[in-house]
Amino acid sequence: MLGAYLPIIVLLVVAACFGLGSVVVSSLVGQKKLSPVKLQPYECGCEPVGSAQERFSIKFYLIAMLFILFDIECVFLYPWAVLFKRLGVFGLIEMGVFVVILFVGYIYVWKKGALEWE
Amino acid sequence: METLFFSIVAAIAILMSILVIRCKNPINSALSLIMTFFCLATLYVMLEAPFMAAIQVIVYAGAIMVLIVFVIMLLNIRTESGRRTQHALFLGAATGLFLLFQTWYFLSRSSLTGAKGAIDSAAIAKVGHTELIGQSLFTEFLLPFEITSILLLAAIVGAVVLAKKKV
Amino acid sequence: METIAIPAINMSVIAPEMILSVVAMALLLINVFVKNEQKGYLGYLSIAGILVTLYSLTIGWGAPQDGFSGSVVQDNFAIFFKGIFLVSAAMSILITDQYLQREGCNQGEVYPLMLFATVGMMLMASGTDLMTIFLGLEVLSVSLYVLAGFNRGSIRSNEAGLKYFLLGAFSTGFLLYGMALTYGATGTTKVVKIAAAAQSGMVSSNLMLVAGMLLMATGFAFKVAAAPFHMWTPDVYEGAPTPITAFMSVGPKAAGFAAFLRVLLVALPVFKAEWSSLLWVLAVLTMTVGNITALYQQNIKRMLAYSSIAHAGYILVGFTAGNAVGTSGILFYMLSYAFMNIGAFAVIILVGKKGEENNNLADYAGFGYKHPALGVAMCVFLFSLAGIPPAAGFVGKFYLFSGAIQAGYIWLAIIGVLNSAASVYYYLRVMIYMYFKEPTEDFNWVRLSPAFIICLIIAIAGVMIPGVVPGTILELAQKAILM
Numbered sequence: 001m002l003g004a005y006l007p008i009i010v011l012l013v014v015a016a017c018f019g020l021g022s023v024v025v026s027s028l029v030g031q032k033k034l035s036p037v038k039l040q041p042y043e044c045g046c047e048p049v050g051s052a053q054e055r056f057s058i059k060f061y062l063i064a065m066l067f068i069l070f071d072i073e074c075v076f077l078y079p080w081a082v083l084f085k086r087l088g089v090f091g092l093i094e095m096g097v098f099v100v101i102l103f104v105g106y107i108y109v110w111k112k113g114a115l116e117w118e
Numbered sequence: 119m120e121t122l123f124f125s126i127v128a129a130i131a132i133l134m135s136i137l138v139i140r141c142k143n144p145i146n147s148a149l150s151l152i153m154t155f156f157c158l159a160t161l162y163v164m165l166e167a168p169f170m171a172a173i174q175v176i177v178y179a180g181a182i183m184v185l186i187v188f189v190i191m192l193l194n195i196r197t198e199s200g201r202r203t204q205h206a207l208f209l210g211a212a213t214g215l216f217l218l219f220q221t222w223y224f225l226s227r228s229s230l231t232g233a234k235g236a237i238d239s240a241a242i243a244k245v246g247h248t249e250l251i252g253q254s255l256f257t258e259f260l261l262p263f264e265i266t267s268i269l270l271l272a273a274i275v276g277a278v279v280l281a282k283k284k285v
Numbered sequence: 286m287e288t289i290a291i292p293a294i295n296m297s298v299i300a301p302e303m304i305l306s307v308v309a310m311a312l313l314l315i316n317v318f319v320k321n322e323q324k325g326y327l328g329y330l331s332i333a334g335i336l337v338t339l340y341s342l343t344i345g346w347g348a349p350q351d352g353f354s355g356s357v358v359q360d361n362f363a364i365f366f367k368g369i370f371l372v373s374a375a376m377s378i379l380i381t382d383q384y385l386q387r388e389g390c391n392q393g394e395v396y397p398l399m400l401f402a403t404v405g406m407m408l409m410a411s412g413t414d415l416m417t418i419f420l421g422l423e424v425l426s427v428s429l430y431v432l433a434g435f436n437r438g439s440i441r442s443n444e445a446g447l448k449y450f451l452l453g454a455f456s457t458g459f460l461l462y463g464m465a466l467t468y469g470a471t472g473t474t475k476v477v478k479i480a481a482a483a484q485s486g487m488v489s490s491n492l493m494l495v496a497g498m499l500l501m502a503t504g505f506a507f508k509v510a511a512a513p514f515h516m517w518t519p520d521v522y523e524g525a526p527t528p529i530t531a532f533m534s535v536g537p538k539a540a541g542f543a544a545f546l547r548v549l550l551v552a553l554p555v556f557k558a559e560w561s562s563l564l565w566v567l568a569v570l571t572m573t574v575g576n577i578t579a580l581y582q583q584n585i586k587r588m589l590a591y592s593s594i595a596h597a598g599y600i601l602v603g604f605t606a607g608n609a610v611g612t613s614g615i616l617f618y619m620l621s622y623a624f625m626n627i628g629a630f631a632v633i634i635l636v637g638k639k640g641e642e643n644n645n646l647a648d649y650a651g652f653g654y655k656h657p658a659l660g661v662a663m664c665v666f667l668f669s670l671a672g673i674p675p676a677a678g679f680v681g682k683f684y685l686f687s688g689a690i691q692a693g694y695i696w697l698a699i700i701g702v703l704n705s706a707a708s709v710y711y712y713l714r715v716m717i718y719m720y721f722k723e724p725t726e727d728f729n730w731v732r733l734s735p736a737f738i739i740c741l742i743i744a745i746a747g748v749m750i751p752g753v754v755p756g757t758i759l760e761l762a763q764k765a766i767l768m
Contacts, residue, residue, distance in 0.1 A: 005163060056191035058281055064188050065277040068181040069270050075173055076266070079252030083289065087256055090291045094256055094263070101267040104310045105274040111317035114278045228492040233472030233482065257292045261299070261353040262416040265408060268306055269424045272401045275313065276431035279394050280446070 062114060073102050124164060131157035144190045148183060155179040166239055169248045295352030297345070298359045301338045301367060302407050308334030309400035316393035324393045328382045328736075331396040335375045335403075342367055347764070355475045356414040363411035365616050365765035366543040370406040370536045372747075373623040374399055377532035379740040380631045383732070384528050387639050390436045398435075399532060402428035406540035413551075415464045415474040418544045422460070422508065425540060426453050429533050433525040445524025452507070452517040460504025466497030467552075476552035483555045498553055502563060505548075508541035511567050511601060512574040515594045522590035523644075527637070530586060531630035534593045535623045542600060542615065550607065550767050557607060564605040565697055572598030572704040579711050584644045585633060588711060589626070592670060595708060596622055602694075602701045603685035609766055611688025616762035618681030621751055625669040625678055628744030631737060632663045638730040649715060651724025656731055660719050662741050669748045671712040672705050677752040684759070 040047075080087070080095050087094070109115060134157065137150035155178045162171035237250055245253075255263050296303070312327055312334075342364050349360035378399060385391040401424060408421030430453060434446020468474050470493040471482035483494060507514040522530045549560050575595030582588035600618060603611035636652060637643045653660030669676030682705060689698040751758045 054191075055194040056188060058192060058283065060188050061185070061192055062277060062281040064181075064185045065281065066274065068177070068185060069274050069277070071181045072177060072270060073267075075177060076255075076263070078172075079169070079248050079255055082246070082248050083252040083256065086287070086289050088288055091256060091289075094260060097264055098267045101264075101271055101306075101310065102274075104313060105271040108313050108317055109274060109278060112278055112282065113284075114282050118283055224492055230493050231491060232469040232493060235472055253289060257289060258354050259356070259414075259416055260292065260294070261356040262414065262420050265417065265420040265424060268401065268404060269420060269427060271310070272398065272424055272427045272431075275394055275398060275401075276427060279392065279398075279431055280434055280437065 059117065066109060066114065069105075070102070073099070120164065124161070127157050127160045127164075131161070145187070148186050148190060151186070152179050152183050155183070166242050167247060169251055292354040293352070295350060298350055298352035298357055298411070301341045302404050304341055305334060305338045305400055305404050305407070308337075309397040309404065312393070312400070313397040316397070324391070325382065327393045327396050328378050331378055331400055332375050334400065335371050335378075339368065339371050342371070351413065355477065356417045357408070357411050358413045359411055360767075361765040362547070362616075362767050363407075363543070365761065366410035366539060366619070367407045369539050369620050369623050370403050370410070372620075372743075373532065373535040373539075373627060374403045376623070376627045376631075376740050376743060377528050377535075379736045380531065380627075380634055381528040382736065383734050384526060384634050387637075388436055388439075388526065389639070390438060390526075392435075395432065395435060395529075398428045398432050402432065402532075403536065406536050406543075409540040410543040410547075412544065413476050413547070415467065415476070415479075415548075418548070419461060419464060421540075422544065423457070425537055426457065426508075429453075429529075429537060432529045433521055433533070435529060436526045439524075441524035442526060443524075445521045448517055448524075449521045456504050456507030456514065458504075459500050459507065463497045463500030463502075463504060466493050466500065468497075470494035470497060476547060479552040480554065483553060494553075495556070495559070498549075498556055498560065499563070501548060502545075502560065505541055505545040506567060509538050509545065509597050509600075510594050511597050512571040512594060515571070515574065515597075518594055519587045519590040522593070523584060523586045527586070527630055527634045527642070530590075531627045534589070534626050534630070535619075538593065538597060539619045539623070542604070542619065546604065546612070546615070546767065549604075550612075561605050561607055564601055565694065568598050568601035568605050568697060569700055570598075571595070571601055572701060576704045576708045576711075579708065582711070583646055585646060585649070585715065586642075586644050588646075588715075589629060589633075592708065592711070593626065595704065596670075598704070599682060599685055599701060602697055603688050605694060605697060606685075606688040606692035608688055608692050609763070610684060610691055612766040613759065613762040614681060614684030614688050616765055617751070617755070617759055618678075618685055620758065620762075621669065621677030621681050621748060624744045624747030625666045625676070628741060628748065629663065629666040629670065631740050631744065632659055632666070635659060635731050635733070635737065636728070646715060646718050647722075648726070649718040650722035651719070651726075652728060653716075653719035655724055655726075655728040659731070659733075659741075662745055663719065664716055665745055665748055667712040667715055669752065671709045673709070675749070675752045677748050677750075677755070680752055680755045680759075 076098065077095070080091065084091060131154055134150045134153040138147045138154065141147040141150060155174055159171040159174040159179070162168070162174060242250065308331065312331055315330070316324065316327060345359045346361060346364055349358065351358040378396060381395060381399075382391070385395065405421045405423070405425030405428065409418055409425065412418035412421055430446055430450040433449045434443050436442035464474070467479060470491050471479045473479055473482065503514065507517075510518040522534060525533070549556075553560065572595050575591050575593075575598055579588050579591035579595065582591060596618075600615050603614040603618070605611070633644065636648065653664075665676065669678035672678045672682045674680075682701075686698040686701050689695075689701065
């Protein structure tokens with residue numbers, strides 16, 4: 001049973017080895033000449049201004065929240081899609097009701113302007 | 119072989135969930151949480167529930183973690199302020215040990231047997247896990263499925279009402 | 286490729302829920318398509334929707350039927366509870382508009398959210414599948430979290446929303462874990478099948494089912510604010526916008542009890558000895574903690590929050606008895622509690638003005654003389670809450686406690702009566718402030734809109750009529766029990 005997942009495990013191991021390996025090898029092989037300029041984070045040739053950890057605007061949060069909610073809607077489409085033919089018209093109505101209810105939410109969000117970057 | 123694999127995954131899951139609450143930097147906690155979710159997904163796979171594993175990765179390790187990281191950045195917490203008092207630590211440890219003892223005591227005195235369902239490994243191999251979930255979701259649990267859409271709708275309205283800048 | 290058999294659906298079972306959901310969605314769309322000035326009538330539209338739903342409910346009375354392969358049932362029990370939800374929702378909506386306009390957060394979304402919450406409650410009352418009950422509870426809770434934090438400009442409201450969300454999500458975890466263990470032990474989520482499975486000795490001796498029952502009881506106890514799971518109540522009730530406090534002190538509590546009753550009485554009657562001893566302890570704790578803490582409160586919203594905890598305790602007394610008298614007492618009491626509590630909150634809203642809620646007891650000094658009609662109305666509600674005849678609260682308590690005596694819980698009834706006597710003190714204190722203290726304000730900001738007058742008249746009628754002639758309502762309640 002689990003044999004089917006062997007390629008995924010192999011992929012994980014290869015990915016881990018690649019990531020770890022490149023760090024280890026570059027630290028072993030690479031030259032080490034540390035100067036203040038080299039230790040600075042690269043910012044297109046300019047001097048870095050301020051910290052990278054800025055406060056995020058709540059706008060991102062709203063978009064992420066709406067994304068999750070519609071993401072969950074999509075999750076329900078998978079089991080429906082694999083049974084689409086066997087469920088017939090009945091299945092179409094079932095999913096139609098589900099999607100229409102969420103479509104009301106979509107219209108609400110759109111008209112409310114929550115999808116705009118204000 | 120499977121027991122060994124399970125032990126490794128379970129150990130990583132426990133280790134990572136301890137890191138979630140022990141890390142000083144909230145971003146590290148969040149990353150540990152992603153790892154915990156991946157380990158859980160692996161456990162679902164071992165329980166022959168690949169659809170649940172996929173959902174776990176798509177919804178939890180993907181979407182919900184994005185939200186958690188956004189919230190951490192929104193609040194802009196660098197490292198945890200305030201220290202854990204010895205007092206609280208002792209109380210928590212005592213409660214935990216008591217609960218552990220209680221669980222062990224009752225488990226050792228009685229049986230834990232679940233009812234066996236109709237769906238077994240053979241059925242999952244034959245029909246497929248996603249299909250089986252769909253079959254019960256769209257027939258027996260049709261009403262809960264439709265209520266889910268109302269729930270999501272209420273959540274959409276709530277997100278907009280509470281988080282939108284200009285209403 | 287064989288087609289999948291379509292289960293029997295029976296749409297008429299969920300007709301009331303469908304009507305209310307469609308109304309809520311329509312209001313949501315109307316809300317975004319019309320201008321701000323035209324939103325005043327959204328509340329009236331939602332009340333019209335509630336009335337239609339109420340009418341569709343009455344059709345099903347006396348003819349129980351189930352649908353969606355046993356996920357949901359429309360029996361008298363569910364219909365009675367749904368009536369309570371709809372009445373309390375309509376009364377809360379009547380007092381919402383004026384308050385929100387005063388506080389300057391008059392967004393139209395409040396009405397769809399209240400209707401969604403009501404749909405959730407209705408599904409909890411008629412759910413016969415743990416999944417239906419759980420999802421109904423979630424629809425209710427998500428709407429309530431948002432409603433509690435609805436006044437975005439107020440820090441207290443934000444705090445209430447966040448606290449309610451965190452503790453609510455925590456308690457949902459308990460409930461869901463309990464449901465999962467129950468499913469694991471019995472192999473089904475349908476309450477009738479759980480009962481059948483639990484009959485067999487092998488399952489009922491199973492620790493998993495007992496643990497499942499206990500965890501579910503914990504989850505429900507959180508939702509109905511029973512001690513020791515009541516900690517969230519005072520802060521949330523105090524911080525939330527007052528009409529929302531009125532709304533969530535009645536309907537959600539009733540919905541929690543409806544689902545709790547169905548799960549314990551229908552699914553797990555095998556464990557009656559176990560759960561009634563558990564509920565005995567919960568009832569005594571809840572009554573005592575609620576009443577004693579309420580004695581010390583200076584803020585009237587906090588006082589009513591603790592009083593609502595105490596009332597959950599009285600209802601648990603009837604629940605512990607688990608017999609016909611106790612159960613019909615719960616139904617009767619929940620209905621009269623809806624009228625008296627929302628009535629009291631309506632008066633509280635009127636005493637406040639923009640930015641100043643005037644929720645301290647001292648703010649009520651002399652209120653009874655400046656506004657005699659409102660003063661009398663408040664007295665009626667407080668008398669009923671205290672359980673003084675001839676108000677409905679007395680009749681309800683009488684049946685709850687006599688149910689306990691019939692079932693042999695004499696001590697429980699005695700503790701209940703003692704608690705009830707202690708509660709008179711803090712209800713009377715409000716009246717003392719209203720009538721025996723010199724007024725410090727002239728209360729000229731109190732503005733009685735027609736909606737408020739209607740709400741108060743309904744509330745007084747709902748408190749006095751069942752109190753004086755309890756026969757009709759009691760008969761309905763007796764027909765609605767789950768036996």
